[in-house]
Amino acid sequence: MGVFSALTTAVSGMQAQSYALENISGNIANSRTAGFKRVDTTFSDLVPDSALNRQISGSVAAYSQSTNSIQGDLTATRIDTNAAINGDGFFVVDQRTTGLGSNTQFANTNLYTRRGDFDFDANGYLVNGAGYYLKGLKIDTVTGQLIGTQPEVLRITKEQFPAKATTSIEYRANIPAVPGTNNATAGTPGSELLSPTGFTSNPLSTTEGGTGVVIGSDLTRFLSQTIPGGSVTVYDALGKATSVELRWGKTVNAAPAVAADPAAIPPVVGSAATVDTWNLFVAENTGATGAVPAYRNANTSITFGSTGQLETPANGNILLPEMTIGGTLISSAANPINLTTGGNGVTQNGDVSGQIDARSIRQDGYTAGTLDRTSVSATGQVIGTFSNGQVVALAQLSVARFNADNALKRLDGGAFEETIESGAPIIGLGTSQLIGGNVEQSNTDIADEFSKMIVTQQAYSANTKVITTAQEMLRDVFSIIR
Incomplete structure (x- = not known):
């Protein structure tokens, strides 16, 4: 039975190597297939049950071995x-x-x-x-x-993509301790302040006894006593864009500290304030005349302490006034716009230019849009x-x-x-x-597959040689009876 067992074993070897060659062929065919995971071949011996001193190496079986966990390039x-x-x-x-x-x-x-x-x-x-x-x-x-x-x-x-109305303006700026207004005169304390004197309508905040409105007839006087604070484009609920111009006016200077020798630094007569006070205005109609409103006051007294840090409002948020610009309702009780400073985003420090250094003015609204591109x-x-x-x-x-x-x-x-x-x-x-x-890409390595192909081919040929040898042995057996 040894010769016939050799034939059976050789056939199983040829089948196993054919299976391996099939996997190699598939791997090479998919060497350029995106995401392909090669299939390797593993072999297992099949040993028949026999006495310890009569055991033989046995046949072979081939199985696939996945490489799903091996990443390709x-x-x-x-x-x-x-x-x-x-x-x-x-x-x-x-x-x-x-x-x-x-x-x-x-x-x-x-x-x-x-x-x-x-x-x-x-x-x-x-x-x-x-x-x-x-x-x-x-x-x-x-x-x-x-x-x-x-x-x-x-x-x-x-x-x-739907439009979003502006609800918040992030404002980061340094406001000069001495504003460089057109009326400011060196050596004349208070000339840089916004004073209600001479105005037909008192522009100061209502909390300071004013009307909170700058009318067209007072526009020239107002511009000469304030400094620009920057502008930003805001959007209504339909996505319509409107430019909002800000302007700042200083209304009160804090009294200077009194030195040990009062004669060394004469105090400012008539000033007992302990903080610097400003008013923020928003342009409503810069071309207004007569009694038509040109600027509206935010109606919030904005104060700074001796170190230049914002003191009020305590949360750093300034609610813009309810107003209409160019026929568009910008801020209302139902949809207010908050100017946020983050508490320390707005400071009052010395600046030789006398102008506001607006470091950042950003708002959260936008117009409607369509999808341009996507990415992962x-x-x-x-x-x-x-x-x-x-x-x-x-x-x-x-x-x-x-x-x-x-x-x-x-x-x-x-x-x-x-x-x-x-x-x-x-x-x-x-x-x-x-x-x-x-x-x-595929995790198939072409060089490795060709190497395995050579080995597989040689193993297959060796198994065919076993069959040829077994055939010759059987022929010799049959020749005995002649």
Whole structure:
């Protein structure tokens, strides 16, 4: 029976090497397939049960060995919606069954792939080159919170991004201790102040006994006693843009400190204030005449202490007055605009120019816009850039990790499905990160595959040689009876 066993063993060897050659062939064929994971071959000996001193080496069986956990090279594609996973994990995808556009029906099953060459189709779905649709969670563009808990096929359309009315203006500036107004005269204390004297309508804050309005007939006098504070474009609820011009006027100087020798520094007569006081004005109609309002006072006394730090308002927020500019309601009781300073964003320090140094004037409103481009961040967010300059997170890609990546079942198109051996998916990037504009290539090494091919070919030939030898031995046996 030894010769016949040798034949059987040689046949099993040829079958095993054929199986290995088939895997090598598939690896080489997919050496340029994005996200492909090569299949290696492992061999196992089959030893028949026999007495200890009669054991033989036995036949051989071939099995596949997955390399799902081995990452391929990452290649830049310059396509913003492409993404590669640097580390563990798989994109969660689904397959289309029927329908088109918004009526597209999907299999509603979670499949997994490393193939990240996703791009938009005509209906706004992100689909890769193998026809698998990307899944994730939508993000509320207003609150920034995730919508839902289960991954769903992502559809991002180029619908208009709604306008947002301005509610806050972030203001960062240094206001000069001595404003360089047109009326300011060196050596004349108080000449730089905004004084109600000579005004038809007292422009000071209502908290200081004024009307809080600068009318057209007082415009020239007002401009000569105040300094510009910068301008900013704000938006109403419909996205209409309006320029808002700010202007500051100092109304009270703090009394100077009295030295040990009173004769050395004569105190300013008539001033007992301990803080410097300013008023903020907003331009309503710079071309106003007569009794038509030109500027409106914010009606808040803004004071600075001896160190130049803002003291009031204590929270650093200044509510702009209710007003209409160019026919557009800018600030109202229902939709007020807050000028925020952050407490220390506005200071009063010496400045030889006598002008306000506005370091930052930013507001939170914007006009309506459309989606210009999308990209994928390192954390897996789909980021939308809109024509109105807004950059908003639109969705969060779902990335699944497994305790046993190599136990996933392979499907066509570089996809995998969960098995009992692989364990349940763990949703989340973990320590991995996404690299946008890149695609992971096949992890096949051509040189290594050709080396394995040579070894496989030689092993196959050796097994055929065993069969030839066994045939010759059997022929010799049959020749005995002649």
